[in-house]
Amino acid sequence: MLVAVGSLALMGATLGTVLGVASRYLAVKSDPLEADLQALLPGSQCGQCGYVGCAPAAAALAKGEAPVTLCIPGGRAVAERLARRLGLEADLSGHEDAEPQYAVIDEKLCIGCLRCFQECTTDAIVGAAKQIHTVIADNCHGCAKCFQTCPTQAVSMHKIQINLADWHWQKPKLRSGLKTRRRH
Amino acid sequence: MIVFRNDRSGPFTHAPNSVRAVMVTVMLALTPATLFDLWLFGWPAVFLFTVTVGACVVFEAACLQLQGKLLLPALGDGSAVLTGWLLAMTLPPWAPWWIGVLGAVFAIALAKHLFGGIGQNVFNPAMVARVALLVSFPVPMTAFTLPRPLFSAGAPGFLDSLSITFGHAVGLDTISAASALGTIKTELSRGVPVTQSMAETPDLLHMLIGLRPGSMGETSALLILLGGLWLLHRKVISWHVPVAMMTTLFALGALFHAVAPDRFTSGVFQLVSGATFLGAFFIATDYVTSPVSRSGQVVYGFGCGFLTWIIRTFAGYPEGVAFAVLLMNALTPLIDRAFRPRTFGRTRAGTPLPLPPRKKP
Amino acid sequence: MKAGSPLTHAAVLGLFCLGFGIVLAVTHLVTADAIQQRTEDDKQKSLTQVIPAGLHDNNPLADVLTVPGADGKAVTVFRATREHRVTAVAYEIEGNGYAGEIRLMLGLDAEGRILGVRVLQHKETPGLGDKIEPAKSDWITRFTGLSLGAPPVEKWKVDKDGGVFDHFSGATITPRGVVAAIRNGLEFFSAHQAQLLEVR
Amino acid sequence: MQDLALLMVGAVLVNNVVLERFLGLCSFMGVTTKVDTAVGMGMATTFVITVSAMGDWSLQTFLLAPYDLGYLRTVTFILVIAGAVQFTEMVIRKVSPPLFRTLGIYLPLITTNCAVLGVALLLVEGHYGFIQSTLFAFASALGYSLVMVVFAGLRERVALADVPPLFAGPPIGFITASLLALAFMGFSGISAN
Amino acid sequence: MAADYKRIMRDGVWDNNGVFGMILGLCPTMAMTTSATNGLGMGLATAAVMTASSLLVATFRGWITQEVRIPVYILIVAAMVTLVDLMMNAWMHELYKVLGLFIPLIVSNCLPLARLEAFAAREPVLPSLVDGLFMGIGFTLALTLIGAVREIIGSGTLFADASLLLGPAFKFMELRILPPDWGVLMAVLPPGGFLATGMLLAGKRYLDRRAGKPVVMAGAHCVG
Amino acid sequence: MKLFRIRGGVHPDYRKERTRENPIIALPMPRILCLPLKQHVGAAAKAVVTSGKRVKKGELLARASGAVSAPIHAPTSGYVVDIVDQTAPHPSGLPQKTIMLRSDGKDEWGELPAGIADPFTADPGEIDARVAAAGIVGLGGAAFPSAVKLGLRVGKTLDTLILNGAECEPYLTCDDRIMQEHAEEVVDGARIMAHALGLKRLIIAIETNKPQALDKIRAAAAPFAGVVVVGMPVRYPMGSERHLVKALTGLETPAGKLTADVGVVVHNVGTARAVHQAVRFGRPLISRVITVSGGALSEGRNIEVPLGTLVSDVVAFCGGFKNGTIPHRLISGGPMMGYPLPALDVPVIKGTGGILALTREEINEQTAGPCIRCGTCVTVCPCGLVPMEMAAFIRHDKLEAATKAGIRDCVSCGSCSYICPSHIPLVQYFNYAKGRLNALDRDQRKQERLRTLVEARMARIERQAQAKREAAARARVAKPPVVATNDAPAGDMKVSA
Numbered sequence A: 001m002l003v004a005v006g007s008l009a010l011m012g013a014t015l016g017t018v019l020g021v022a023s024r025y026l027a028v029k030s031d032p033l034e035a036d037l038q039a040l041l042p043g044s045q046c047g048q049c050g051y052v053g054c055a056p057a058a059a060a061l062a063k064g065e066a067p068v069t070l071c072i073p074g075g076r077a078v079a080e081r082l083a084r085r086l087g088l089e090a091d092l093s094g095h096e097d098a099e100p101q102y103a104v105i106d107e108k109l110c111i112g113c114l115r116c117f118q119e120c121t122t123d124a125i126v127g128a129a130k131q132i133h134t135v136i137a138d139n140c141h142g143c144a145k146c147f148q149t150c151p152t153q154a155v156s157m158h159k160i161q162i163n164l165a166d167w168h169w170q171k172p173k174l175r176s177g178l179k180t181r182r183r184h
Numbered sequence B: 001m002i003v004f005r006n007d008r009s010g011p012f013t014h015a016p017n018s019v020r021a022v023m024v025t026v027m028l029a030l031t032p033a034t035l036f037d038l039w040l041f042g043w044p045a046v047f048l049f050t051v052t053v054g055a056c057v058v059f060e061a062a063c064l065q066l067q068g069k070l071l072l073p074a075l076g077d078g079s080a081v082l083t084g085w086l087l088a089m090t091l092p093p094w095a096p097w098w099i100g101v102l103g104a105v106f107a108i109a110l111a112k113h114l115f116g117g118i119g120q121n122v123f124n125p126a127m128v129a130r131v132a133l134l135v136s137f138p139v140p141m142t143a144f145t146l147p148r149p150l151f152s153a154g155a156p157g158f159l160d161s162l163s164i165t166f167g168h169a170v171g172l173d174t175i176s177a178a179s180a181l182g183t184i185k186t187e188l189s190r191g192v193p194v195t196q197s198m199a200e201t202p203d204l205l206h207m208l209i210g211l212r213p214g215s216m217g218e219t220s221a222l223l224i225l226l227g228g229l230w231l232l233h234r235k236v237i238s239w240h241v242p243v244a245m246m247t248t249l250f251a252l253g254a255l256f257h258a259v260a261p262d263r264f265t266s267g268v269f270q271l272v273s274g275a276t277f278l279g280a281f282f283i284a285t286d287y288v289t290s291p292v293s294r295s296g297q298v299v300y301g302f303g304c305g306f307l308t309w310i311i312r313t314f315a316g317y318p319e320g321v322a323f324a325v326l327l328m329n330a331l332t333p334l335i336d337r338a339f340r341p342r343t344f345g346r347t348r349a350g351t352p353l354p355l356p357p358r359k360k361p
Numbered sequence C: 001m002k003a004g005s006p007l008t009h010a011a012v013l014g015l016f017c018l019g020f021g022i023v024l025a026v027t028h029l030v031t032a033d034a035i036q037q038r039t040e041d042d043k044q045k046s047l048t049q050v051i052p053a054g055l056h057d058n059n060p061l062a063d064v065l066t067v068p069g070a071d072g073k074a075v076t077v078f079r080a081t082r083e084h085r086v087t088a089v090a091y092e093i094e095g096n097g098y099a100g101e102i103r104l105m106l107g108l109d110a111e112g113r114i115l116g117v118r119v120l121q122h123k124e125t126p127g128l129g130d131k132i133e134p135a136k137s138d139w140i141t142r143f144t145g146l147s148l149g150a151p152p153v154e155k156w157k158v159d160k161d162g163g164v165f166d167h168f169s170g171a172t173i174t175p176r177g178v179v180a181a182i183r184n185g186l187e188f189f190s191a192h193q194a195q196l197l198e199v200r
Numbered sequence D: 001m002q003d004l005a006l007l008m009v010g011a012v013l014v015n016n017v018v019l020e021r022f023l024g025l026c027s028f029m030g031v032t033t034k035v036d037t038a039v040g041m042g043m044a045t046t047f048v049i050t051v052s053a054m055g056d057w058s059l060q061t062f063l064l065a066p067y068d069l070g071y072l073r074t075v076t077f078i079l080v081i082a083g084a085v086q087f088t089e090m091v092i093r094k095v096s097p098p099l100f101r102t103l104g105i106y107l108p109l110i111t112t113n114c115a116v117l118g119v120a121l122l123l124v125e126g127h128y129g130f131i132q133s134t135l136f137a138f139a140s141a142l143g144y145s146l147v148m149v150v151f152a153g154l155r156e157r158v159a160l161a162d163v164p165p166l167f168a169g170p171p172i173g174f175i176t177a178s179l180l181a182l183a184f185m186g187f188s189g190i191s192a193n
Numbered sequence E: 001m002a003a004d005y006k007r008i009m010r011d012g013v014w015d016n017n018g019v020f021g022m023i024l025g026l027c028p029t030m031a032m033t034t035s036a037t038n039g040l041g042m043g044l045a046t047a048a049v050m051t052a053s054s055l056l057v058a059t060f061r062g063w064i065t066q067e068v069r070i071p072v073y074i075l076i077v078a079a080m081v082t083l084v085d086l087m088m089n090a091w092m093h094e095l096y097k098v099l100g101l102f103i104p105l106i107v108s109n110c111l112p113l114a115r116l117e118a119f120a121a122r123e124p125v126l127p128s129l130v131d132g133l134f135m136g137i138g139f140t141l142a143l144t145l146i147g148a149v150r151e152i153i154g155s156g157t158l159f160a161d162a163s164l165l166l167g168p169a170f171k172f173m174e175l176r177i178l179p180p181d182w183g184v185l186m187a188v189l190p191p192g193g194f195l196a197t198g199m200l201l202a203g204k205r206y207l208d209r210r211a212g213k214p215v216v217m218a219g220a221h222c223v224g
Numbered sequence F: 001m002k003l004f005r006i007r008g009g010v011h012p013d014y015r016k017e018r019t020r021e022n023p024i025i026a027l028p029m030p031r032i033l034c035l036p037l038k039q040h041v042g043a044a045a046k047a048v049v050t051s052g053k054r055v056k057k058g059e060l061l062a063r064a065s066g067a068v069s070a071p072i073h074a075p076t077s078g079y080v081v082d083i084v085d086q087t088a089p090h091p092s093g094l095p096q097k098t099i100m101l102r103s104d105g106k107d108e109w110g111e112l113p114a115g116i117a118d119p120f121t122a123d124p125g126e127i128d129a130r131v132a133a134a135g136i137v138g139l140g141g142a143a144f145p146s147a148v149k150l151g152l153r154v155g156k157t158l159d160t161l162i163l164n165g166a167e168c169e170p171y172l173t174c175d176d177r178i179m180q181e182h183a184e185e186v187v188d189g190a191r192i193m194a195h196a197l198g199l200k201r202l203i204i205a206i207e208t209n210k211p212q213a214l215d216k217i218r219a220a221a222a223p224f225a226g227v228v229v230v231g232m233p234v235r236y237p238m239g240s241e242r243h244l245v246k247a248l249t250g251l252e253t254p255a256g257k258l259t260a261d262v263g264v265v266v267h268n269v270g271t272a273r274a275v276h277q278a279v280r281f282g283r284p285l286i287s288r289v290i291t292v293s294g295g296a297l298s299e300g301r302n303i304e305v306p307l308g309t310l311v312s313d314v315v316a317f318c319g320g321f322k323n324g325t326i327p328h329r330l331i332s333g334g335p336m337m338g339y340p341l342p343a344l345d346v347p348v349i350k351g352t353g354g355i356l357a358l359t360r361e362e363i364n365e366q367t368a369g370p371c372i373r374c375g376t377c378v379t380v381c382p383c384g385l386v387p388m389e390m391a392a393f394i395r396h397d398k399l400e401a402a403t404k405a406g407i408r409d410c411v412s413c414g415s416c417s418y419i420c421p422s423h424i425p426l427v428q429y430f431n432y433a434k435g436r437l438n439a440l441d442r443d444q445r446k447q448e449r450l451r452t453l454v455e456a457r458m459a460r461i462e463r464q465a466q467a468k469r470e471a472a473a474r475a476r477v478a479k480p481p482v483v484a485t486n487d488a489p490a491g492d493m494k495v496s497a
């Protein structure tokens, strides 16, 4: 009885010390978002997310490499919590999914008001006050901010046309003999 | 103005081959052995063969239908027929019909279509079916019968045969005879040395010709061998798997037999008994489940031979080809990873070759 | 959560260990007797199956004899006595089955006639070799009443090997192992009969 | 010698921890989507199983058995394992940072791997000596690593197949595992000879 | 988060079921489901452990420091398991003999620990208790279901020997579904365990899909 | 000569009989020629003519722009109609800047530079310059400016020139005919190139299925020491330069390097002839020999075509399509490496090796099935790749894995697609992936550029804010300024692309 209780307590104390020391001296610095995300994950280290444990999964989430639904054991609740936590930080507005486009300024309409110039984060628009502005198409990332601010609607957005140098073969279509009547 | 199709990149010439042609060639190679065996084991064998192949085709169609895939291209390639055919070749010829039907479920539904259909399965469907049946129904799956050639005396008539396959006319005990490997394994478990029990098995020539109890694929070793050689000749299969497998099996058999003839059967016996030839030429060579590179195929063949010998010699089951093939199937992705051809201009490790040392003129 | 010193952690974990150690130790105390009892019951039960209760007035579990067996292993023999005479003995025997060792309990009366055989443990294939369990088939009960002479020693085999015991279709190895084990058990009895029946 | 060899072959192939004894299945299903990960996990687990088997053996032999504390086995063993994992982590981190970088991330997963505790409990049941039990533990762990890597290879391939949507992911993983277990049944009965 | 008990219950039993949702606790799931009875027994034992340890962890949460969190949880589970082990051995001996090695293994069964970390360590006592209980019930149901499927196909019976586990009153549960000798042995052998679980997993997915629930593709990375 | 083994390869049905015996005939000068400004690898040429300008045959129409580029000359006399966007001879059918030249029917030569009388004593640089000025690009298919390759003598240690007469593509017989009919010119051109490269060793490699060509070239080369003519085994793609080099010298060009890095330069036989003409007679590259063949054509021919000739004119010259059948596909180049043309009204350009009008039966293109892992593609891949695996990765959009599997090492030879029993369009997968990877690279580069732009802008705004603060501080001291802010000097805003 005494041996039992004693030895068990001793083991626990020892292990506690070891872990305490370990945590003290071997602590790994982690970024706060990562730490937050990790705290939201179940911590069961099951590896089902495809990462070898919750910490790497949190890291991937923090880097935006993994979907919030990655954690199977966590289920819906964890996904929601993750989304909430990430939602505050990273607002993935739609422009990523939109087709790539670029802005064109109609010289006839441009009054040189400089508003678009001030909006453009990549300095894709050149021009000076009271002069006609133009867009350097190569520098335009298609955010359409200039399109929204132009008072005379001189800016139009155009889909980027492929040219001969950029053209490439399409991916072969799925086997036409199969999957034609897929129900799901 | 004529507009031409430009939806596909080259090449614009293709070899006149197709999956169906490949499968048909394999079936042709199997035909002599199959006909011989159907004759050897009579109507029940014919019925079982028909049921098995038919069930495979039916389940193939059902699986395609369920998944909403087109029936024709997949059914037409003949792979389901071939799977059923090979499965039937590994069953005891007088097994009841439901063995064939359940086998088709295991092979086609479980091992093939759950993985996405032809080409995508990781395990050999026919062997999955055979092993699943063996494990599930050891009694009917090890009840072999002595050859009773069609129209010979002692062969069951058509009606009798119907009830052998579809009813329960014959008690298993009355027909059952062990295969050569089975006999040796059983006798060994009683402590009878191999040298002695070998006397009870048919002599090697009979084994080769096939006048002995066993499954269809076992009992026509010679014709199977010929069919296999023809496949080699037609370049449908390459020599790597069969040669590696048979050499390994023979070498292990011969070596251990030389050391302890009481315990180990000879190399020649290993070759002619069981499904060695069928396995080496028709089963281990299944494209889908074997490595794609030549070097990988040699390793795979070696593994099949080695595991077959291990299982035959030490494990509980008398015949090891099916298990060996499945085990090597499992290793195939790793073999594919490890044994790939060397890329032109690169070392095996994948780094660009060093420039050759060159003299300045 | 607060980051404590190693000693805090040691204390936390240590205290939990202490607490649960106490809980466990107490539970152990409470259950120990019952568990002991159950374990004995288990043995008792397997013994009563091979030694009918009416044959003895002692506790066979307490009357234990250790005799070296044929292969050098010690065999633990439980003896049933009535009025200080050994009426029956029971001991474990082993045979080689299809999937490994089969352990059985063999009960004999003082003349060496089989009172009962029961399988204690086996790994035979369900549906095939497991017919040696009395729950699955009455095969194992057929040994009751037999002895080394009846049938004759050379007939102590399965029918496939020329003996008198039938095998299961498709599974010969299991019964073969069991029959051989029982035969060996009987031979052990006849080899050590005097010692086994000797009253202390 | 021959016995030891047989014991080891048996532990690796015949009574494979994962496929026959059903231990460590969660990591078997969870951490096998990539071969490289499975290799790392296998190595780390092998190490921990072997080390904690030694620890547990000592505990059993020198504390639990002599003082008749069998009922504390589970609790103490699991503490030893947790300690062993922690210890392993520290040692590797000190001794070989590169090794730590490859194995370190797997360590936390191992504490809750049934295979570790399972092997330790099997050892107690088997009444092996120290050398024997260490080898047995090592061989069992090898068996674990073997099937982990093989299974990961299979899953990598299945991931590229057109598995019906109903079965894609874990279901086909289980079915693949089923067929793998079927293949491993070929080894059954090896120890009998 | 206000405790939404209905949701906790539904999560435990169906949506986030230990076996079919989280894919955890697989070792007993495979090993103890050769029959419905075994599955039921194992499930009940695990449920008891989960409920008790959830309660304990939620209660002592404040005391447990981050660094020794895992060992303490494990310790709690281990202690509960040992309690169950001892009590079963003493008072439910028949079942104890069947479950054997796997009772101690509840300790390293990932499921209880995962729930402790994911739920009991964060939520109040009562929800934690409910979560532990219903996770346990869900686990029990899953095991019983897998066991039933394997038993019917493998041996043709259902709840064979249930009276040994639950007492003679439950003799009525012991059914024979298929004629004797009809069983497909593979179902009760290791491959059958994986196969049955895989099939049932797909079955749950089918039902979820039909009910219009978004199917969380377990492991988005491994979708074929 | 000892040949070294190369792995893989296929033996397609060569179908060369149709045109093998047909001598090269000149195409009557068409009325209109369309000359795209980019007919070669590298930067497009810059037009030096404007619409309405009259030109003589051989006159410069567009000059090379940049180090890797080639000029374009008038194939005949006439006047420039326009420089417009015209459908390119390219599978995309996208438009391309093209000089439209109307022939005046006189075919009047302009003034040509004088030929170099003895090229073998001339300075290599002079030959380079002449070849560059003549607008010669590789006629073996790649259309890489030849002068750039001849310039490799600087910086690389070379020892061998290989003349590529393999012509391993099915159908094509133009190189065969050139070697038969112009053996001396070919050998002379090759020797000139060897001289330009400073090389003594010249190997002319010809597949043994062209015995007459072999004989003729042997005879033509006999007088010259150091010229070796080698019969190569018939196997596609023996003509691929890396494999040819390996087969002939045993040297394997490391991945990512040029054959010149192992000391070997490879040129096509047609290129050699063009060099001969440019160096000896000062003639620019204004025509080339192509094979026109295929089951859908009434007649197969080897034709010397002025560059810029519309494919429709070439087809008409061969009697049009057989019985009015529309070919299943119209191919530029050989069937293995060539590409489909979207229409008939696209020009023949410097890189066009053949025009094939193929029937459905000849192409034998079938619905792709799943890969059955037969491994033949692995066996035949001359580059030691595992095509089935790469295609599977690409199918699942795992481009990174495909890159690791070696997609960048694939030469798109088509052997794998040719042989695949499941008729999987493997090469299209690879072409798609290569295109996607390039696009991703471009995107990546663009992203990086944009990021620097954003940073520059932030810095600028910060600077301006700083300036404003300072100004405000000063204003508190002095009088506030009246001028609006924000009009930063234009120089600050213009950011070069």
Ligand SMILES: Cc1cc2nc3c(=O)[nH]c(=O)nc-3n(C[C@H](O)[C@H](O)[C@H](O)COP(=O)(O)O)c2cc1C
Pocket: B134, B135, B136, B138, B142, B182, B186, B316, B317, B318, C098, C099, C124, C125, C126, C128, C129, C130, C160, C167, C168, C169, C170, C171, C172, C173, C174, C175
């Ligand atoms: C999966 C499987 C399980 C088997 N299990 C047993 C068994 O438990 N007991 C047994 O005696 N034979 C078993 N056998 C059969 C033996 O391999 C052997 O064929 C048989 O015992 C020989 O008996 P027979 O002479 O009655 O045919 C099994 C066979 C297989 C394929």
Ligand SMILES: Cc1cc2nc3c(=O)[nH]c(=O)nc-3n(C[C@H](O)[C@H](O)[C@H](O)COP(=O)(O)O)c2cc1C
Pocket: B096, B098, B102, B137, B167, B168, E181, E182, E183, E184
């Ligand atoms: C899917 C299916 C599975 C069967 N499985 C078995 C079986 O495992 N064992 C069996 O004896 N009969 C099985 N049968 C029944 C047989 O068709 C036949 O009725 C039975 O073998 C009669 O056996 P008996 O002669 O032993 O009464 C099965 C039938 C079907 C349709």
Ligand SMILES: Cc1cc2nc3c(=O)[nH]c(=O)nc-3n(C[C@H](O)[C@H](O)[C@H](O)COP(=O)(O)O)c2cc1C
Pocket: F137, F138, F139, F140, F141, F142, F143, F144, F164, F165, F166, F167, F168, F169, F237, F238, F239, F240, F241, F242, F266, F267, F268, F269, F271, F337, F411, F412, F413
């Ligand atoms: C697969 C493949 C096949 C080729 N076949 C030939 C060929 O048959 N004849 C040829 O001249 N060039 C062929 N080439 C092009 C050569 O690799 C090389 O570019 C050319 O010989 C260089 O000569 P050039 O610059 O004079 O065109 C082939 C290229 C590849 C990738």
Ligand SMILES: Cc1cc2nc3c(=O)[nH]c(=O)nc-3n(C[C@H](O)[C@H](O)[C@H](O)CO)c2cc1C
Pocket: B022, B023, B026, B079, B080, B082, B083, B084, B086, B112, B117, B118, B119, B120, B121, B124, B125, B126, B127, B236, B237, B281, B282, B283, B284, B285, B286, B287, B288, B289
């Ligand atoms: C040489 C060769 C061998 C084959 N062997 C088998 C076999 O052993 N088992 C089988 O089910 N199918 C076999 N097939 C057919 C086919 O590959 C098989 O149905 C696929 O595994 C289904 O995806 C074979 C086909 C060929 C060409």
Ligand code: SF4
Pocket: A105, A109, A110, A111, A112, A113, A114, A115, A116, A117, A133, A149, A150, A151, A152, A153, A154, A155
């Ligand atoms: S916002 Fe519109 S009007 Fe003003 S400068 Fe830009 S383009 Fe011109």
Ligand code: SF4
Pocket: A102, A103, A119, A120, A121, A122, A123, A124, A125, A135, A139, A140, A141, A142, A143, A144, A145, A146, A147
């Ligand atoms: S769309 Fe965005 S990036 Fe492009 S010019 Fe307008 S503001 Fe600049």
Ligand code: SF4
Pocket: F380, F381, F382, F383, F384, F385, F387, F409, F410, F411, F412, F413, F414, F415, F416, F417, F426, F427, F430
């Ligand atoms: S196209 Fe690429 S992958 Fe295919 S054979 Fe040629 S080099 Fe190999």
Ligand code: SF4
Pocket: B292, F370, F371, F372, F373, F374, F375, F376, F377, F378, F387, F388, F416, F419, F420, F421, F422, F423, F424, F426
């Ligand atoms: S040739 Fe086609 S079917 Fe064969 S392995 Fe290659 S891609 Fe697959």
Ligand code: FES
Pocket: D023, D024, D025, D026, D027, D112, D113, D114, D115, E024, E025, E026, E027, E028, E108, E109, E110, E111
């Ligand atoms: S229950 Fe999860 S590893 Fe065993």
